[in-house]
Amino acid sequence: MAFQKKHLIVPFVFLLIALLSQLTACSNQDSSRISKMEEGLEEMDQNTDNKFIMSYIYDKNLALSPEAYAEEIKHTVKELDEVSPAYFTLTPEGTLDETRRISHEFIEAMHKESVKVVPFLSDQWNKEVARAALDNKEELVSQVVDMIEQYNLDGVNVDIEHVTKEDRADYNDLVKRLRESLTGEKKVSVAVAANPEGWTDGWHGAYDYSALAQASDELMLMAYDEHFQSHETPGPVASLSFVERSIQYALSKNVPSEKLLLGIPFYGRIWKDDGTVLGLDVSLKIVEELIEKYDGYVEYDQELQSPVATFTIEENDDWSEIEKWEKILTPGTYTLWYENKDSIKAKLALVQKYNLKGTGIWSLGQETEATWNYYKESLNTPYKPE
Known part of the structure; x- marks a missing residue:
């Protein structure tokens, strides 16, 4: 009787392993399909x-x-x-x-x-x-x-x-x-x-x-x-x-x-230290030109998340005009937030x-x-x- 039980158990174990393998494969396929679906939705x-x-x-x-x-x-x-x-x-x-x-x-x-x-x-x-x-x-x-x-x-x-x-x-x-x-x-x-x-x-x-x-x-x-x-x-x-x-x-x-x-x-805004220019708006194109022309010093304020530049126009420099405001930037020090x-x-x-x-x-x-x-x-x- 013990011998017969052993013969019955062995095939059952193999059958169980096969079933588990199939379930695992199906599960992996389903996971793969779900993953691909999620990727597709994410891409969409x-x-x-x-x-x-x-x-x-x-x-x-x-x-x-x-x-x-x-x-x-x-x-x-x-x-x-x-x-x-x-x-x-x-x-x-x-x-x-x-x-x-x-x-x-x-x-x-x-x-x-x-x-x-x-x-x-x-x-x-x-x-x-x-x-x-x-x-x-x-x-x-x-x-x-x-x-x-x-x-x-x-x-x-x-x-x-x-x-x-x-x-x-x-x-x-x-x-x-x-x-x-x-x-x-x-x-x-x-x-x-x-x-x-x-x-x-x-x-x-x-x-x-x-x-x-x-x-x-x-x-x-x-x-x-x-x-x-x-x-x-x-x-x-x-x-x-x-x-x-x-x-x-x-x-x-x-x-x-x-x-x-x-x-x-x-745009940015420009101030002159003597108060004769107060917050006049200038395009970002002009900002770049002014900084380059007058060798401006640029800092980035990490707290405010905003750049600020300072530059000085000397007497012998080529002065600039802000055409929109018909304003000449005369010699002096300026601050530019932009x-x-x-x-x-x-x-x-x-x-x-x-x-x-x-x-x-x-x-x-x-x-x-x-x-x-x-x-x-x-x-x-x-x-x-x-």
Whole structure:
């Protein structure tokens, strides 16, 4: 009997081993299939999760030379999704200045490259004009809608800035009227002030983030001008902390992350030690030229995540003019806070960190040649906490 039991056990053991081997193989195959599926989904996410990039185009000569900006956009290596030119300016009466030239050729050239054209509606930083526009909403909305249809534009970016908390309800109503009046895929976006401290007075108080986000397709967060012309002491245009706290505030006001664009400055600001030049903005191109021309000393502030340069113009040097401001840089020592590859990449990482829709830029044509070599790649690099 013992011999028979032994003969029965041996085949059973071999059968059990075979079954276990088959189960292990199936399990490995399933794991492999699951792994490949996950890799495929991950790859799909990476291929489809390209963040949105829009840029303002502001230049007093734009109406005269749209071809120049068509060339400028070629330099972006097809990175832009949308441009916002200065086509919609306001008259003192708060109506649309319909004498401003709008280029059919430029719009067609952009559409050919799959770039949308969404002009910004500007009060030209004039309080009386801004108030007049809010008092004249019905006519203004009708004009904007007509111009969008007439020129086959893709929408409007509302960038009325010289308003206060008293204008809050009227501002919300203007945006709501525009959204209700524009049909199809025409978009309405709104430029809003950065508000890292939760200020409720002044122009910050005009922006009801939650209501504006609900009434529009997106908010463009102007996360720059932390320091500007009214600051006697030089400082960064957009330190990383200033930018991040501004994002956090917007999100805390129920702005969906997929509706928020992070504004990136393509300019710096310059101060002269004697106080005769206070925070005048200069393009990043000019920043590079000034640093090279006057052998400037550059430091990178790790805490603020912003570069700063100092340079001195001597009496016998070739002086420089900031053409935009018609200002001559006379002999003396200057401080320049600006943006470079490292500071811009640090800001772009926040888009991924908070899963924002993308970025908005002020403004096209001010960047250095190297910018577009890293911009989109950095913008779409998954966020990795340190």
